[in-house]
Amino acid sequence: MAATISFPVDTPGGPRTARMVHERRGTGRPLVLLHGIGHHWQAWEPVLDILAVEREVIAVDLPGFGASPALPEGVPYNLDGVVPVLGALFEALEVERPDVAGNSLGGLLALELGRVGLVRSVTALSPARFWNEAERRYAFGVLNAMRVGARRLPPSLVERLARSAAGRAALTGTIYARPGRRSPQAVVAETRAMREAVGFEATLAAGGTGLFTEDVPDVPVTIGWGSRDRLLLRRQGVRAKQVIPGARLVRLPGCGHVPMNDDPALVARVILDGSR
Numbered sequence: 001m002a003a004t005i006s007f008p009v010d011t012p013g014g015p016r017t018a019r020m021v022h023e024r025r026g027t028g029r030p031l032v033l034l035h036g037i038g039h040h041w042q043a044w045e046p047v048l049d050i051l052a053v054e055r056e057v058i059a060v061d062l063p064g065f066g067a068s069p070a071l072p073e074g075v076p077y078n079l080d081g082v083v084p085v086l087g088a089l090f091e092a093l094e095v096e097r098p099d100v101a102g103n104s105l106g107g108l109l110a111l112e113l114g115r116v117g118l119v120r121s122v123t124a125l126s127p128a129r130f131w132n133e134a135e136r137r138y139a140f141g142v143l144n145a146m147r148v149g150a151r152r153l154p155p156s157l158v159e160r161l162a163r164s165a166a167g168r169a170a171l172t173g174t175i176y177a178r179p180g181r182r183s184p185q186a187v188v189a190e191t192r193a194m195r196e197a198v199g200f201e202a203t204l205a206a207g208g209t210g211l212f213t214e215d216v217p218d219v220p221v222t223i224g225w226g227s228r229d230r231l232l233l234r235r236q237g238v239r240a241k242q243v244i245p246g247a248r249l250v251r252l253p254g255c256g257h258v259p260m261n262d263d264p265a266l267v268a269r270v271i272l273d274g275s276r
Contacts, residue, residue, distance in 0.1 A: 002041070002067070007092035009072060009085050016072035018085055021061040022093075026052025030098035031275060032090070032119075033059040034106030036258065037143060037203055038150075038194040040066030042186065043103065046260045050268040055275075058093065062106070064199020077199055078206035079112045087118050099275035103258055104128055104232070105203065107223075111244075114216045121220045123274040125267070126229050126257050129212040130236040130243070139231055140204060142174055150194035162187040177228040177256035213243060221247040222274030226255030226262065248274065 002023045009018045023041050025048055035043040041059035051057045061068035063085060064077065075081045086109065090098060100119040102110035107127025114122035131139060149171075153161075161167030165180035168187050172179045179187075194200075221244055225237035234251075241249045250270050255262040 002061075004067075005089070005092050007088050009075065009088050011072050011074040013074050016074075018063065018072055018075075018088065019069055020063060020089055021067040023048070023059045024056065025049070026054070026056050028055040029120075029275075030093075030095040031055040031057050031271070032095070032098045032100045033057065034062060034086075034100065034102035034109050035059075035065070036102075036104030036106055038065065038147065038197050038200055039103075039190060039258070040193040042066075042189060042193075043258055044260055045186070046264040047268045047271070050264060051271060054272060055099075056095075058095070058098070060089070062109075062199070064203065065197045066193055070198045076206065077202040079109070082109060083112050083116065083118070086113060090118065099123075101125070101271045101275070102127065103260070105207075108207075108212060111212060111216055111221070114219045114221060115214055117218060119219060121222075121275045122216065123222045123224065123271045124240075125224045125252075125259055125270075126226060126232045126237075127212070127223065127240065128207060128232065129210065130239045131211075131232065135233060135236065136208075140208070142231055143204060146174060146194060147197075147200055150191050153191070155188075155192070158191050159184075159188055162191075174230055175256055175258045177226065177254055177259075177262045182261055212240075215246070216244050217246060220274060222250060222270060223247050224250045224252050224259065224267070224270050226252045226257060226259045228255060228262075229257045231257040 044059045063071045100110045101123035103125040107124030162184040169179040
């Protein structure tokens with residue numbers, strides 16, 4: 001059952017308290033899972049129990065997403081703001097240098113956590129900021145459209161659409177290659193998560209400039225990219241490999257931008273292999 005943890009963080013105005021919701025399962029070496037923008041920890045639900053057979057798995061709602069409240073006042077939604085908060089979370093959870101896997105925004109955060117030495121290994125699934133400007137504009141346009149749709153569609157209509165495979169495809173086909181596999185309840189919940197994400201605009205604005213351009217030389221890095229990713233096109237994985245030449249680049253056949261639902265067994269194997 002998901003729990004909330006409170007912990008101190010430094011801000012320009014002095015120490016403040018951050019709160020984050022997380023789901024913790026299994027035993028073994030800790031593995032932290034980070035979702036993408038507008039999502040919540042339940043994005044990892046298809047792989048959680050597979051991973052928990054071998055690992056202690058901690059799936060978190062990032063600040064301002066899911067059930068986690070916004071960042072404390074004065075803390076920005078950029079890498080310089082969020083990564084230290086995640087480091088403080090690790091201390092509060094009593095996990096020192098965990099393995100980390102992230103998707104999209106979470107993949108970017110995972111790479112930065114690896115770069116600054118806060119984690120033992122990194123698995124990044126379709127990480128952000130390996131785009132060119134045209135690709136960035138396209139991705140941001142799609143994300144903004146998803147946000148607008150989630151906020152304008154009446155919840156009763158979302159529930160009706162989610163009952164059919166065609167409706168689930170209309171709601172989530174941008175991020176899943178096989179949206180019909182997602183349960184109606186999960187689609188309703190993640191549409192609500194997109195609608196209610198208080199950190200969405202600030203996070204998207206923070207990602208509007210800059211690319212990930214530094215190597216991550218001191219920890220093992222695996223980069224996975226879905227062959228049917230419609231949001232961040234798979235050629236961005238080649239650029240990521242050029243920036244991080246020591247990374248293992250893995251193709252995820254038949255998977256979309258959020259691959260955990262499309263092929264749970266494959267994604268779990270990639271994560272476990274990358275963090276052994």
